[in-house]
Amino acid sequence: IKAGAGVVLGEGTAAVREVFLARCEEVGAARSVVAEAKDIPEPLDTTRFPGYQRKNIACALAATELV
Helix, strand or coil, X not given: CCXXXXXXXXXXXXXXXXXXXXXXXXXXXXXXXXXXHHHCCCCCCCCCCCHHHHXXXXXXXXXXXXX
């Protein structure tokens, strides 16, 4: 996590999320986002993917929004 960088945290980071968010604040990360599978926009049909892939898709979409 670097100053000025965007940070995406996935659903699987709940146990350590506070540590990551504290680090973001400490170094001055530009923005941090917690991506959850429920946040995937409606037009995308991800029902054919297993649950862990839906979580990965959510992270990838969140990362593109940070750019």
